[in-house]
Amino acid sequence: MAAEGIISEKLEESKVFRRNAYIIIDEMLEMSKQKTQEDTTVLVDEILHSIFFLGKINKPPISPERILGDRTDEVRALYPEPFKRCSSQLPRRSPFSCVLDMFVHLIGHKKEEDIKRALQVLISYLRKDTKSKCLFSFTICISQATENSVRYYGVSMSTSGRDAGRIMVAASCCSAWDEYVAGAVMTYFPNKHKNIDGTIRLPENVRCEAFSLSDPKAMPPCRSCVTLFSLPMNNTDTGKYPYGNCAEVESLSNLFKSNRRVKQRARPASESWTEMNKDKRKRVVLKELKRLLDTVDFKWDENFYEPKSARKTN
Template structure:
């Protein structure tokens, strides 16, 4: 990330700042904890001079998303959103490199998703949650729901989070409009992946090319924890940029009012605090805001 940031024409130092804080936070709650100094080694002083805030805030503020999302954004900046295959290939090369060091905890994603409002329109990317450990994953889903993801996407996830069972009184699930692309691919071998049962439930994604969303209980299709799939981030990015598509996908249920949203968000925040207590993290209630690199002489 440090090297790629130097290659882009845009100022992408905020992505480096963000990934540092996200990794430092995950190191902080790891058992046993992994310090920033251990992560960076002999580059610690150099990086601290450029990016002081992640070092200061990793013990008190929460990241808004997991580390590999920052890596994805950097590749999109570097390669361009139109070059989908090049982006996938670059991520595969990076993951292959990371996996060689089997002793380290690699925070890479297994899946990428691309969403488009229509053919030849802007591509919006997302990756699956990149954390290590059950509590870390649940913490990041809760944090992303409350601070990063589009409100409709977050609402769909929160309908089932954290208990994995639908709240019968509140329904924020959505139906993606027809002809809107939302396709996931494996970052191991590049093959196209059908949406898991969770994504079908949250977004009414078609499970096959016929557009059929009826779930076959005998189908060879997994069910991932709600909020962990690449589709969530990809659709969130699409909705944030394309208001027309977002409005067409708005929750249809009458049980998703502003009051319902506020209540569910409070429930998720309560659960988030309980998870942070488990990992002994003292949260100041703030989500980290990435900074540009500090200029040094």
């Protein structure tokens, strides 16, 4: 009876995965048709690969064809590479990060309340009739160098299942996140090294503020983010989430990539964070990544996926 319950639960999760994947892809395809200065078809290409990859490692696996149904040929004609590479290459980030980027491009970085509301509307469809947290984020973070400067956004990990989340943290550390942010995460992921410390201290007056996407409340940093980035400690116990899962990671990474001055002020202070030790920690993360991929029977060619523009290839 217990086995039957587990099978039933997995089948229900697969159903939610397919439904949410289709809703997100359909929304991204529609938004990419809007005329903007940015080529947003790259984001569609990227999210297709990210979702297809997560489908491949799902138990049971979910193919692109099962997600897209009768739209498969239409989407494949526009975006062939995600179909070809989802069985061999890794995404650099989880799907909802692409959704966030699309909204920021279309709405504008200054309109953070509009961006949050747009994400909340989409999430309300994805959460309908289910308690599953499949393929969407519950938290958004906004970082700014100064009060009136550019806003840099990030969302929490949007995967399905523990292994998928750990795979994406490892992949993002090795391919997507700013080196200082990745170094802070790698200090604790997949395990803490007692003699190597790549954690950083965010400069005072630099904004790094997280909000719930299920309600309008601001969220104090969890204990993991306090440890990684020396964010202000809240008096209440905010819990401790897996290192690398929080929206602060992506938001600060985006800030550091664009603002070298803030990045240098936040550089790791520990003398232990040498190039040799940084490489040592990265090798540990890569080893863990390969181990995790073995557990989900994914044959990685050791390449991270490079999204392409549909406008340039068609």
